[in-house]
Amino acid sequence: MRIAITGASGLVGTALSRSLTGDGHEVLRLVRRAPRDIAEVRWDPSGGGVDTERLAGTDAVVHLAGAPLGPARWTPRYKNRIRDSRVLGTRVLSVALAGMAEPPRRLVSGSAVGYYGDTGHSVADEGSPRGMGFLADLAADWEAATAPAADAGISVAHVRTGVVLARRGGLLGAVLPLFRLGLGARLGTGLQYMSWISLADEVGAIRFLLERPVLTGAFDLTAPEPVTNADYTAALARAVHRPAPLVVPGVLLRAALGGFADEAALVNQRVVPERLLKAGYSFSHPDIASALSDIA
Numbered sequence: 057m058r059i060a061i062t063g064a065s066g067l068v069g070t071a072l073s074r075s076l077t078g079d080g081h082e083v084l085r086l087v088r089r090a091p092r093d094i095a096e097v098r099w100d101p102s103g104g105g106v107d108t109e110r111l112a113g114t115d116a117v118v119h120l121a122g123a124p125l126g127p128a129r130w131t132p133r134y135k136n137r138i139r140d141s142r143v144l145g146t147r148v149l150s151v152a153l154a155g156m157a158e159p160p161r162r163l164v165s166g167s168a169v170g171y172y173g174d175t176g177h178s179v180a181d182e183g184s185p186r187g188m189g190f191l192a193d194l195a196a197d198w199e200a201a202t203a204p205a206a207d208a209g210i211s212v213a214h215v216r217t218g219v220v221l222a223r224r225g226g227l228l229g230a231v232l233p234l235f236r237l238g239l240g241a242r243l244g245t246g247l248q249y250m251s252w253i254s255l256a257d258e259v260g261a262i263r264f265l266l267e268r269p270v271l272t273g274a275f276d277l278t279a280p281e282p283v284t285n286a287d288y289t290a291a292l293a294r295a296v297h298r299p300a301p302l303v304v305p306g307v308l309l310r311a312a313l314g315g316f317a318d319e320a321a322l323v324n325q326r327v328v329p330e331r332l333l334k335a336g337y338s339f340s341h342p343d344i345a346s347a348l349s350d351i352a
Contacts, residue, residue: 059266060084060097060111060160062149063120067225068217072118072259084114086121099152101145106152116162116266117153121145125168125191126227130315139194142166146201154208162269163205164262167214169251169278171195174323177249179282181330182216182274191319199274211269218251218278218327220258223351232296232352240293240300243309246286249326251278254341254351261329264337276329281343291344295352 064085097110122142173187293300309317341347
């Protein structure tokens with residue numbers, strides 16, 4: 057296939073590009089600067105421009121671009137940056153694809169498990185209602201921004217991704233050196249659930265959906281077994297053969313990270329990939345021990 061990817065330089069985009077090209081697919085990378093080679097295509101998500109001529113003959117688009125949702129101080133200004141980069145960028149891309157004489161048949165567009173808000177200790181899946189809060193509102197509007205593409209007949213899937221675990225990059229990559237020094241720490245009480253997925257399964261699930269355009273709508277890209285932060289901390293400590301005796305109090309997380317603490321780090325996100333499992337996807341890392349043993 058000929059596949060275009062936004063956010064191709066990010067953690068998931070880089071791994072996805074490598075996986076696709078390794079299997080003989082052609083990958084085009086959408087970039088915000090002047091293209092440096094024939095594999096790059098110019099787009100301007102803030103200005104509304106996409107070089108759709110270069111996208112002619114593309115079979116599918118994977119849209120991953122946007123300001124990071126990971127640990128950072130979520131000030132009102134940063135929240136606006138996140139929202140604009142996700143919602144406006146998705147709308148610009150969808151309108152551009154819809155306007156093509158022969159648009160791609162498939163669009164796999166990013167989203168987040170934040171759609172469900174704080175789930176408590178209840179399990180949520182794609183049939184669960186939208187939650188409350190900034191991330192829930194963002195994910196709903198983010199997904200709705202693909203409407204022009206769907207209205208043009210493009211098959212659209214929204215991938216509601218959890219915490220992606222990788223040796224380098226992302227949340228795990230940031231804390232792994234500390235855990236290897238025996239300085240691992242749980243967050244707050246550690247009782248909050250975390251929905252996670254290995255980078256290998258994130259790539260595998262996106263490719264699974266790319267190859268099955270009949271599968272539309274929302275798909276949770278999370279492992280089948282969410283874990284509490286305390287269990288995750290203990291599992292990571294075991295994987296690196298070091299103790300993890302420390303605790304980062306919630307009050308310190310809120311002081312350091314602002315809205316991120318209350319929206320992501322300290323809330324329950326107990327989400328399972330019901331639709332992905334029913335469609336037949338087989339996880340390489342269904343549980344946290346198998347994931348961390350391969351990664352850490």
